[in-house]
Amino acid sequence: MASSLPPGSTGLPFIGETLQFLTDRNFVQKRYQRHGSVFKSHIIGRPTVFMVGPDAVEFLLSSGFDNFSWRDGWPDTFKLLLGRSLFVQEGEEHRKNRRLMMPAFHGAALARYFSSMEEITQQHLKKWEQQQTLQWYEEFKQLTFDIASQIFLGTPPGKETERLSQLFTTLTSGLLSFPNLPGSQFKKSLAARNALLDHLAIVINQRKENPTDDALSLLLDAQDEEGNRLSFEEIRAQAMLLLFAGHETTTSMLTWFALEVARNKDVYQKAKAEQQTFSDAVTLEQISKMPYLDQIFNEIERLHPPVAGGFRGVVKPFEFNGYSVPAGWLAQYSILHTHRLPEVYPDPEKFDPDRWHNTKQKPFSLIGFGGGSRVCIGLAFAKLEMKLVAAHLLRHYEWELLPHQRLEPVQIPTRRPKDRLRVIFRAID
Ligand code: HEM
Numbered sequence: 001m002a003s004s005l006p007p008g009s010t011g012l013p014f015i016g017e018t019l020q021f022l023t024d025r026n027f028v029q030k031r032y033q034r035h036g037s038v039f040k041s042h043i044i045g046r047p048t049v050f051m052v053g054p055d056a057v058e059f060l061l062s063s064g065f066d067n068f069s070w071r072d073g074w075p076d077t078f079k080l081l082l083g084r085s086l087f088v089q090e091g092e093e094h095r096k097n098r099r100l101m102m103p104a105f106h107g108a109a110l111a112r113y114f115s116s117m118e119e120i121t122q123q124h125l126k127k128w129e130q131q132q133t134l135q136w137y138e139e140f141k142q143l144t145f146d147i148a149s150q151i152f153l154g155t156p157p158g159k160e161t162e163r164l165s166q167l168f169t170t171l172t173s174g175l176l177s178f179p180n181l182p183g184s185q186f187k188k189s190l191a192a193r194n195a196l197l198d199h200l201a202i203v204i205n206q207r208k209e210n211p212t213d214d215a216l217s218l219l220l221d222a223q224d225e226e227g228n229r230l231s232f233e234e235i236r237a238q239a240m241l242l243l244f245a246g247h248e249t250t251t252s253m254l255t256w257f258a259l260e261v262a263r264n265k266d267v268y269q270k271a272k273a274e275q276q277t278f279s280d281a282v283t284l285e286q287i288s289k290m291p292y293l294d295q296i297f298n299e300i301e302r303l304h305p306p307v308a309g310g311f312r313g314v315v316k317p318f319e320f321n322g323y324s325v326p327a328g329w330l331a332q333y334s335i336l337h338t339h340r341l342p343e344v345y346p347d348p349e350k351f352d353p354d355r356w357h358n359t360k361q362k363p364f365s366l367i368g369f370g371g372g373s374r375v376c377i378g379l380a381f382a383k384l385e386m387k388l389v390a391a392h393l394l395r396h397y398e399w400e401l402l403p404h405q406r407l408e409p410v411q412i413p414t415r416r417p418k419d420r421l422r423v424i425f426r427a428i429d
Pocket residue numbers: 086087098105241242245246247249250253305306307309310311367368369370371373374375376377378379381382
């Protein structure tokens with residue numbers, strides 16, 4: 001017997017359920033409760049299948065990989081603003097580029113970046129100590145952007161990185177805009193993209209003349225066993241993507257770390273006690289020996305994933321759970337709601353790092369960095385950076401939430417507390 005389309009409603013003609021999807025925080029959750037892990041809708045002009053829960057996500061990211069296209073899943077604005085970068089590459093082109101880029105984000109390269117991360121973190125801590133009152137989300141954004149531009153491009157913190165950071169903010173706000181609408185944000189974002197590309201061209205040419213040990217030099221040098229290298233345009237597009245993908249996401253997780261630790265004093269005390277077992281300076285060797293801090297970051301990733309989900313285009317019809325989905329549809333795997341399923345995580349709304357103590361995790365149940373062969377390339381880099389910053393904060397500082405602020409989450413473009421987390425910050429030595 002031929003299987004049917006997944007259950008669900010496709011909403012109004014043309015706009016479908018786009019408005020509900022963008023405005024209702026519980027859009028996926030409500031439909032999951034009604035229909036289960038696979039259901040249909042119609043958003044952003046296309047029939048869409050939503051896939052929620054470890055089994056459905058495993059199908060999309062791993063076993064059913066060939067049915068889906070990355071490029072076809074992102075809106076055109078992403079392709080226009082971020083260029084031919086890893087996000088929108090597929091097949092052989094993606095495999096080649098990813099292989100050439102991998103060494104810049106793992107092993108020996110990470111160890112080399114550690115001292116730059118440490119130095120820039122210290123500068124920001126000193127500045128925060130003097131400021132005393134912080135809007136911490138904005139401060140973490142400057143910190144993570146300074147780290148990214150130093151390590152990826154060799155551009156040290158200062159006026160130039162402030163300008164670049166501003167350009168990125170303008171670029172990011174056009175990612176979900178309407179390119180053809182008069183007065184749309186998209187035009188400003190395109191101008192910001194062009195200014196960033198001009199800057200990258202200068203930096204790449206300089207680095208060709210004078211190689212250093214930043215990630216850009218590694219990308220310029222990279223060669224695989226077949227003799228493939230990244231072209232100038234490829235390096236420029238990938239560097240742009242790395243700066244984009246590599247700072248707002250870590251900003252988001254650091255902000256939620258600071259917020260959850262502030263409102264869960266027992267967690268703060270336990271995490272601080274773990275840090276007190278180390279000598280004063282934070283070293284690379286120590287970073288892998290902080291199991292409780294790992295538990296906290298797992299729980300932050302679960303409860304506050306910076307990216308709520310990922311889109312793909314369906315390029316080959318497929319069957320899942322007895323339903324069939326035709327080619328041409330959009331597919332979304334839900335990170336946010338997979339992390340909140342009570343059958344996977346009992347009492348899912350509770351912030352509880354202890355749930356990660358000695359637990360064996362079901363595959364594809366913690367997917368804040370995606371999963372499968374296209375898992376986030378910056379995962380190890382991000383974890384190193386976040387743990388380094390957190391270790392400093394826990395050893396030498398305390399912070400208090402300022403009253404009268406809205407802490408409820410805003411999810412787009414990356415998850416943050418509505419008022420960007422305002423705190424009083426002080427050293428405790
Ligand atoms: C807390 C920090 C981060 C989070 C939560 C995060 C999250 C993600 C997620 C969910 C994906 C998969 C998207 C999908 O399946 O559609 C992804 C991919 C990616 N991320 Fe990250 N990311 C983080 C940090 C970074 C950093 C620091 C970099 C750069 C060094 C980076 C670069 C990338 C790239 C290039 C991809 C595309 C990989 C591919 O398609 O092969 N990310 N990230």
